[in-house]
Amino acid sequence: MKVLAAMSGGVDSAVAAARAVEAGHEVVGVHLALSRMPGTLRTGARGCCTIEDSMDAQRAANIIGIPYYVWDFSERFKLDVVDDFIAEYTAGRTPNPCMRCNERIKFAALLEKALALGFDAVATGHYANIVTDADGNTELHRAAAWAKDQSYVLGVLTAEQLAHSMFPLGATPSKAEVRAEAAERGFSVANKPDSHDICFIPDGNTRGWLADKVGAEPGAVLDRTGAVIGTHDGALAFTVGQRKGISVGFPTNDGKPRFVLEIRPKTNEVVVGPRAALDIAEIAGSKFTWAGLPPAHPDLAFDCEVQIRAHADPVPAVAQVVPLADADGVPDGAVELKIIPNEPLNGVAPGQTAVVYVGTRVLGQCTIDRTVSAVPVDLVAESQAAVRA
Template identity: 60%
Template sequence: MRVVAAMSGGVDSAVAASRMLDAGHEVVGVHLALSQSAATLRESARGCCTIEDAGDARRVADRLGIPFYVWDMAQRFADDVVADFVAEYEAGRTPNPCLRCNEKIKFAALLDKALALGFDAVATGHYAQVVETPDPAAPAGVRRELHRAVDQAKDQSYVLGVLDADQLARAFFPLGDTTKTDIRAEAAQRGFSVARKPDSHDICFIPDGDTRGWLTDRLGRRPGPILDTMGQQVGRHDGAYAYTVGQRRGLGLSVPAADGAPRYVTATRPQSNTVVVGTRELLGVDHIVGDHARWCGAAPEGVVAVGAQIRAHGHEHPATAWADGEQVQVRLAERIRGVAPGQSVVLYEGTRVVGSATITHADRR
């Protein structure tokens, strides 16, 4: 099989490429240039896709003896991921750019180009597993399912929950059966210089981690009121777009609560540029509605028991879910806090990813 190995310049993608080569595939390494002004050196352990990272990826490819290319997808990334991120925050939602990147870049733009060039699949260094199950109705009699990784601390199946069945059929995740500690040991044994390279963290295009400052640079200061649930002004902000439901830190309230209890963002209202704060109890919801449904296989029929995960490294919550036209309805067994519009809810059946949806709103039932 001819496989494009997406090589970020990190240890995970390096080992993933080597494992695909060991498995007997014809492997070509590809580094995605996603920044329109990539820094020469990494500013911190947060960022990625720098010129230094491309060099690290090339050195691994040379050691493996495989062809290596850099594909420029900076404009596509800017349009489909960065611009979407800004627009979502401006609209009062809290997006996850990693899911959008996987959907729009790594398993759309990258995969489409790979297929057009005659390749059969794409391999990445994500921590997840693809399990093949006999199914006479599936192509070649095998159904490919997306499952959690063995290393729960590194599991990335959440950010892959946007993959549909066709994309999953062309995807390989060679690291899903191994812990991160063992991956670093394997990289060292293979003589990779990236064996101890720090992992990237948070949002790759905001290397200093200051999301509020980054958004302010692009959307400008937009001062407005912070209100309590009774409508009383208790503070000021420089832009409602910089706040998210469940946030407690950085509110800078000028009027403390009468009982001294901490307050949290319970809503952002972009139309009036208002942020609303309230008690922790007001954050509890047990009903979620999502759109932009993506199913890793057939959509569920009727009401199904699932585990619902709201954040990349969050807990899985017992729930029931059902497809409702273009929407997905999720009923949680217990109330959870801090569910914000724009986040993704990923549904599981055991370790298998059923699908995902983008949260439009959440409430109590």
């Protein structure tokens, strides 16, 4: 096959490209320039896609002996990932830019261009496996090394995208083996630190970055009863589950700390409550996709596992596609994927991605629109009215 290897400048994508060549494919390497003003050097392990990363990718391609190009995807990245990130936070949701990047850049924009140029597949350094069933249908599965498994961030891929994707590292037992292989091949990136955090916020200061982009206005901090118990300097600086940085002007009735439960951007309010209120009994999202064949009857409840973060443990659950209703309870023709975990999920926020598994297989995913707390409001314990009086 003719394969386009996406080379980020890291050790994983370099080894993946080399393995694709050894598997007998005709491989071309490409590095995606995602910023018009990339930093010249990385800061430790923060960020990616810098000039240094591009040079690291080129050195690896030269050793492998494959053609290498840099493609400018900066405008598409800004529109589909950065602007989306800002819009989601502005709407009070907690987005996952890595999911959007995989969905809209690496396996949409890049794959579309690759197919248009005559390539059969795009290869990346993700740790995941693609399995073809007896009928020729593609499925996405967890990697052999669960500690490095990245199937969660690939849960947005469709059957058509999986049919043109390749993950040469999926069966590798450990990251240490990949680094050892890179060293044997003479790659300078063999011991390069993994990138982490948000690539377009390399200093890790998401709060400051958002304040610079969209501004920050003081507002009220409320408890779950609606009582004002403090103030904040900008609602967008908070995320669900956060404890630090909450300014409450007087002690809570139970003397326990409060956590962010909800952000209301329209009213610039932050709702806080006890830790127990972070437990979520139900999540749902209308933006859902299937990674391969969908369930035979998705409108009937089916057993699965749900994972809400890249490195979270999967939780047994029951999922079902259900109709949405208007304010009067009348179905409006739309549907959502509703997921009820067997045990409460903790600190889930709208905007996060819930990936559904059946065994090792990624069945599909949804962007969470709503959550239902497992803990009802305790008017006595949570109200601050008596304290304030």
